[in-house]
Amino acid sequence: MQRLDVIPILFILALNRSLIAPLVKGGWGDLPWRSQIKMVLGVTMKIDLNNYEALTFDCYGTMIDWETGVSTAIAPILSNHNIQLTNEQIFDAFGEIENEIEAGEYIKYRQVLRNVVKKMGDRFDFTPNPTEVDALANSLTSWQPFSDSVEALKVLKQKFKLAVISNVDNDLFAETVKHLQVDFDYVITAEQLKSYKPSHNNFYAAFDRIGLPKEKILHVAASVYHDIVPAKTLGMTAVWVNRRGVKQDSGADLEVPDLKTLAALVGQK
Numbered sequence: 001m002q003r004l005d006v007i008p009i010l011f012i013l014a015l016n017r018s019l020i021a022p023l024v025k026g027g028w029g030d031l032p033w034r035s036q037i038k039m040v041l042g043v044t045m046k047i048d049l050n051n052y053e054a055l056t057f058d059c060y061g062t063m064i065d066w067e068t069g070v071s072t073a074i075a076p077i078l079s080n081h082n083i084q085l086t087n088e089q090i091f092d093a094f095g096e097i098e099n100e101i102e103a104g105e106y107i108k109y110r111q112v113l114r115n116v117v118k119k120m121g122d123r124f125d126f127t128p129n130p131t132e133v134d135a136l137a138n139s140l141t142s143w144q145p146f147s148d149s150v151e152a153l154k155v156l157k158q159k160f161k162l163a164v165i166s167n168v169d170n171d172l173f174a175e176t177v178k179h180l181q182v183d184f185d186y187v188i189t190a191e192q193l194k195s196y197k198p199s200h201n202n203f204y205a206a207f208d209r210i211g212l213p214k215e216k217i218l219h220v221a222a223s224v225y226h227d228i229v230p231a232k233t234l235g236m237t238a239v240w241v242n243r244r245g246v247k248q249d250s251g252a253d254l255e256v257p258d259l260k261t262l263a264a265l266v267g268q269k
Contacts, residue, residue, distance in 0.1 A: 047237055047253050049218075049266050054161040054185075054210050058197075058221035059168065060143070062241050063153070063180060063259070069143030070094055073136045077117065081126035093120055099225070102167065102196040109169045109190060113137035140168075141175035146243070152259035153182040159266055161185045165206050165219075167196045167226065186210055197223075198230040220262065224250045 060066040071087045074094070078085055085093070097119045101112050113136045121128045156162065163186035166173055170191050177184065186209045188202060195201045207214055220239045221227030228250050231238040239262060240252035256262045 047218075051216070052160065052218040052237070053216045054163060054212055054218070055156060056163045056165050056203075056206050056210075056217055056219045058223060058227045059164050059166040059173065059176065061222040061243075062220065063145055063149045064143050064176060065146050066143060067091060069139060070136070073139040074117070074120070077128060077132045077135060078120075078124070078126075080132070081121075081124075081128075083124050083126060085124075093123060097123070106190075106194040106196070109167060109172060110137045113140065140172050143176065143179075145179050146258065148258045148260035150179075150181050152263040153180060155263040156259075156266060157182055160218075161210065163206055163210060164188065165197065165202050165227075166190070197226040200230055200234060203230060203234055203236070220259075224248070224252075228252050 057063060060069075067087070071090050074090050075085075075087075078090075094116060097116050098112060101107075101115050101119075107115075114133050117128050117133050117136050153162065162182065162184045164173070164177075164184050165188045167190045168176070170189050173187065173189055177187075186206065188206050188209065190196045190202070193199075193201055193205055197203075203219075207217070210217060214234065214236050217236060218239060219227060219231040219236050220241060221231070222241045222243055224240065228238045228240055232251050237254075238252045239254045239256060240250040241259060241262070242250070242255050242257055245257065254262075256265075
């Protein structure tokens with residue numbers, strides 16, 4: 001990926017600050033203008049956003065703060081059994097166990113989350129009680145969007161068709177979408193397809209429903225494993241939302257630190 005040139009970006013921002021105003025009001029707008037420029041200069045890109053008509057999003061981790069949701073639900077369970085783990089250790093264990101379960105025969109995501117808690121008990125030598133087994137799944141509908149998600153989605157909705165491709169159950173996403181405050185044009189869930197990303201099946205379903213050539217669809221996601229790799233394998237253009245600032249070659253065509261940066265780039269076009 002190539003770095004954006006500094007001079008053109010400064011010039012574009014100077015000309016188009018008014019276009020970004022709706023996004024920054026109440027959020028970015030509280031930051032000094034120089035800081036706003038630095039945030040935009042933190043991205044790398046080699047794509048023309050005018051070439052796309054639809055955006056497909058991962059949900060949890062991209063729009064919804066799954067890490068806070070997971071740690072808030074699991075940490076008390078571990079504490080009840082005198083087990084102390086850092087958040088990073090919780091996320092690592094959760095990710096490994098979840099991927100293992102989803103790679104097997106399809107079960108609903110609510111059951112995936114129950115099984116995650118049980119297997120964490122196996123891994124860390126404790127037996128969760130029935131309330132604890134259900135706690136993670138029951139918490140999902142209360143997981144909140146990242147602070148930039150709602151306003152960014154509103155901006156992106158003005159230019160693109162929006163779709164979600166999510167490893168979740170229908171009823172769980174129906175509650176989650178209320179927090180995002182935007183009407184998605186297409187919703188593709190694991191429950192509908194009886195498969196979990198990184199299965200290509202989930203992406204093919206999105207192509208069919210959106211009805212556009214994949215060259216006109218831009219996939220936006222935080223997970224390299226579940227989203228960026230399969231999207232690129234299928235010939236899609238992909239945006240990596242690197243919220244954690246991880247240093248790695250994701251293989252994505254564009255890297256942004258959050259959704260408001262993507263929305264700001266769209267506002268320049």
